[in-house]
Amino acid sequence: MTSTVDAFMKFSINQDLQYCKDFQQKKLAVLIDPDKVSEKGIDQLIENAIAAEVDYLFVGGSLLVDDSFEHCISHIKAHCKIPLIIFPGSIFQMSAKADAIFFLSLISGRNPELLIGQQVLAAPILRSMDIEVMPTGYMLVDGGAPTTVSYISNSQPIPRDKPPIAVCTALAGEMLGHKLIYMDSGSGAQYPVSEEMIRAVANNVNVPLVIGGGIRNPETAAKISRAGAELIVVGNAFEKEPNLVFDMCQAVHECSLALPSKA
Ligand code: 1GP
Numbered sequence: 001m002t003s004t005v006d007a008f009m010k011f012s013i014n015q016d017l018q019y020c021k022d023f024q025q026k027k028l029a030v031l032i033d034p035d036k037v038s039e040k041g042i043d044q045l046i047e048n049a050i051a052a053e054v055d056y057l058f059v060g061g062s063l064l065v066d067d068s069f070e071h072c073i074s075h076i077k078a079h080c081k082i083p084l085i086i087f088p089g090s091i092f093q094m095s096a097k098a099d100a101i102f103f104l105s106l107i108s109g110r111n112p113e114l115l116i117g118q119q120v121l122a123a124p125i126l127r128s129m130d131i132e133v134m135p136t137g138y139m140l141v142d143g144g145a146p147t148t149v150s151y152i153s154n155s156q157p158i159p160r161d162k163p164p165i166a167v168c169t170a171l172a173g174e175m176l177g178h179k180l181i182y183m184d185s186g187s188g189a190q191y192p193v194s195e196e197m198i199r200a201v202a203n204n205v206n207v208p209l210v211i212g213g214g215i216r217n218p219e220t221a222a223k224i225s226r227a228g229a230e231l232i233v234v235g236n237a238f239e240k241e242p243n244l245v246f247d248m249c250q251a252v253h254e255c256s257l258a259l260p261s262k263a
Pocket of ligand 1: 031184185186187188189211212213214215233234235236237
């Protein structure tokens, strides 16, 4: 059990990300889709993530057809200490073994089930779990082609050439009390969220920005970090090339502002 002192000393992941926003620190997360990666593949991703000093691991998927979600989480927790956050595609993706879960509301869409319906069902279950619940305004942005998430969520993504829509949506999300804004062009998107849109949103909200979807190389990850994302999420590219995580992590971390020394 966590002592009061430990609980007091320990910062939540949300607080860590807010610190990143306030002090321009940049972080990288590896997304593991349990359906797409074998156990051997997961071991390789974990080994590389530890060596590359990846900041977070995400587990989840818009559509999971194998029954491997819980096992995947247990396996990762048994083999590494990198904080594990569930990125749930549905109410079936919850586990007390994770460190945290994004409590997503799909604020770019107008599907009431994903704005509040699923959350009502999930809330009492999450209350009984000792994990950090991270209230997150989730915004789907058009990435050039339909993705699983746009189909499954039955919602229209924000057009990629309309930053003002993204800004107003993110502002509303922040005013509603979300502690994070997550802009996603969907796994395997042709294009990631544009730098112009990221810059516009980052300049208008005070909460941290998570950006994912279609980020395939360190140069793009660095540009997106510099445009204003605190946390970059990569899935597909590491499934194809697990060693890419080293350059990607370095590129993202190098975009952090140097912190003043304590001396
Ligand atoms: C997570 O959708 C992203 O937000 C992951 O996208 O698989 O294209 O990296 P990729």
